[in-house]
Amino acid sequence: MTGSYFGRCSRQFVDRSTNVIVLDLSQVDGNNVVTLRLVVRALRRHAPRAAVVAVHLPPKGKPPTAQWLAAASDLGVDVLRLDLLWASLLTRHRLGVCSPRSFLYASRGHDAVHPSPEGHFIFGHHVARFITDRLTEARRLRQREHRCGSFSPAGSRLDALGTTEPAPLSEFCYAADAFPVINGTRPWRLVDSGGSKGVQKLGLVSERIGDMLTLRPFANSAIATDSALHPFELTMNTSARYYGTVEIGYLITPRETAGSFLITCERCWCSRKKNTFAKQLTPFPGVDTWSRVNPNPHYQEEAFNYSITATTVFDVARADGLCTVHITHALRGVGHSSAKGRHAWYTSPKRNNYESAPMRVEINTINANIGGRVW
Numbered sequence: 131m132t133g134s135y136f137g138r139c140s141r142q143f144v145d146r147s148t149n150v151i152v153l154d155l156s157q158v159d160g161n162n163v164v165t166l167r168l169v170v171r172a173l174r175r176h177a178p179r180a181a182v183v184a185v186h187l188p189p190k191g192k193p194p195t196a197q198w199l200a201a202a203s204d205l206g207v208d209v210l211r212l213d214l215l216w217a218s219l220l221t222r223h224r225l226g227v228c229s230p231r232s233f234l235y236a237s238r239g240h241d242a243v244h245p246s247p248e249g250h251f252i253f254g255h256h257v258a259r260f261i262t263d264r265l266t267e268a269r270r271l272r273q274r275e276h277r278c279g280s281f282s283p284a285g286s287r288l289d290a291l292g293t294t295e296p297a298p299l300s301e302f303c304y305a306a307d308a309f310p311v312i313n314g315t316r317p318w319r320l321v322d323s324g325g326s327k328g329v330q331k332l333g334l335v336s337e338r339i340g341d342m343l344t345l346r347p348f349a350n351s352a353i354a355t356d357s358a359l360h361p362f363e364l365t366m367n368t369s370a371r372y373y374g375t376v377e378i379g380y381l382i383t384p385r386e387t388a389g390s391f392l393i394t395c396e397r398c399w400c401s402r403k404k405n406t407f408a409k410q411l412t413p414f415p416g417v418d419t420w421s422r423v424n425p426n427p428h429y430q431e432e433a434f435n436y437s438i439t440a441t442t443v444f445d446v447a448r449a450d451g452l453c454t455v456h457i458t459h460a461l462r463g464v465g466h467s468s469a470k471g472r473h474a475w476y477t478s479p480k481r482n483n484y485e486s487a488p489m490r491v492e493i494n495t496i497n498a499n500i501g502g503r504v505w
Contacts, residue, residue, distance in 0.1 A: 148177040152257055153207075154185045161198040170205045175301065185257055187212040210260045212253065219252070302347065304496040306332035312344040312454070323381065323437075323492065331439075333381060333492040336459040339389070343457040347376050347498035348449050374449035376400075378457070379495030380419055382429060383437035388420035389489030392460040393444065398453035401445050414444040416464035419491055423463065439494045449500055459491050 144151070151173055155165060170182055184207050186194045193213050194202075202209050212219075219234060234249035235241050245253060304310060307320060318341060324331030334343060378393070393400065393415045402414040410425045419440075421429035428434065446453060 144173060144177045144180075146177055146179075148180045150261060151177060151180045151182045152185060152261075153182055154187075161195045163197055163201045166198065166201055166207075167205065170207055172301070181208065182206075183208045183210060183257070183261060185210045185212060185253070187216075187253065208260075208264065210257060212256060215256070301500070302498045304347070306334050306494055309334065309343075309493075309496055310346050310349050312346060317341050318343050318493075321492070331494065333494040335490060335492045336389075336391075337490050339459050339461060339489060341459040343493065345455045345457070345496060346451065346453060347455055347496055348374065348453050348500065349451045374446045374498060374500040375403075375443050376446055376455060377441050377443040377495075377497040377499075378417075378493060379439045379441045379497070380417065381437055381492035381494060382419050382421050382424060382440040384421045384435055385437070385490075386420065386422075387490050388418075389491045390416060390418045390420075390460045390462045390464045391491050391493075392416050392458045392464055394456045394458065395446070396454040396456070398449060399447040400455070401447075403443060403445060412442045412444065414442060416460065417442050418462065418464070420462065441495075449498070457493060459489070462489060 153169065153173070155162070155169065166184070170184075173180065173182060182205075184202055186198075186209060194209070194211065199209065234245060234252065236244045236246045236249075302310075317338060318334040318336050321333055321335050322330055323333055336343070380391070382388070400415070402408050403412045408414075410427065413425050418424045421434050424430065424440075426440070429440070
């Protein structure tokens with residue numbers, strides 16, 4: 131999992147009143163400048179007054195590149211370089227005199243990516259001390275400047291905490307009871323799949339092939355009243371054209387009654403993401419919610435015996451307020467990534483076992499992100 135995953139829809143997890151955000155990308159994205167910019171800008175959109183502290187401790191204590199440090203400086207990010215403390219940390223926290231490994235990382239130090247519980251505690255201690263020291267220093271400087279009758283210019287680092295202005299919103303996140311639907315959701319119905327676990331997990335469910343859910347994800351004005359969904363009112367400027375992405379969260383399960391859905395678009399152009407693993411990880415336009423036929427090989431494993439919210443994401447051109455996305459309950463097998471895969475399913479004996487059973491599709495979340503202007 132790369133750091134860019136955490137840059138998507140950060141509004142769900144970051145409160146606008148947050149003062150300090152600790153960011154650790156080093157274990158997964160190391161010196162990736164693009165990821166650093168993506169995540170920091172996403173955080174700043176939804177917590178504009180927060181100071182961001184990037185903790186740099188890549189595997190084996192490799193130092194950050196000059197390009198990464200320059201990007202952090204340009205973004206106004208405070209950097210805690212634990213790699214500078216790496217040698218002393220290893221010396222003080224070895225497993226024993228006969229072991230070359232450190233217990234800072236899992237599997238008795240053989241895991242070079244995931245810290246152990248003790249490692250998390252020690253790294254956290256250094257982070258807390260860094261933030262405390264910087265805030266204490268900033269307060270002392272401000273007191274001295276106040277006596278001299280001058281103040282530091284506004285910034286977004288710890289030494290100028292709470293002075294940044296909010297950035298324009300370009301990310302819209304919808305729970306199932308507030309989808310930007312057109313003309314209601316029937317025959318899709320609102321359910322709470324997490325009731326037995328004591329955690330709310332809302333979703334719109336269809337149990338009939340052909341049911342269609344019609345949304346305008348870039349309009350950003352869904353209305354929900356007493357769990358009854360109503361059509362939104364168009365509020366976004368439709369004269370400007372943008373490119374963006376739409377992410378659909380859906381329930382994937384090993385239950386044999388799980389069905390498939392098909393994604394189509396009107397008044398905008400939708401396409402599969404362009405990367406090596408897109409067919410497996412972000413299926414489009416067809417998506418199978420039965421884990422055994424989903425193209426993601428992890429879900430196909432027999433050991434995968436639980437139900438979770440999976441996501442697929444696709445690109446959108448002309449992403450304005452009139453862009454319309456249809457989610458249609460479809461025949462199982464529609465999500466196979468190739469014609470060969472679909473043929474294999476339709477000629478499989480397994481298909482006959484489940485084709486007559488009622489198929490179920492559950493959509494949990496819709497997230498829309500506008501990336502930039504086209505014209």
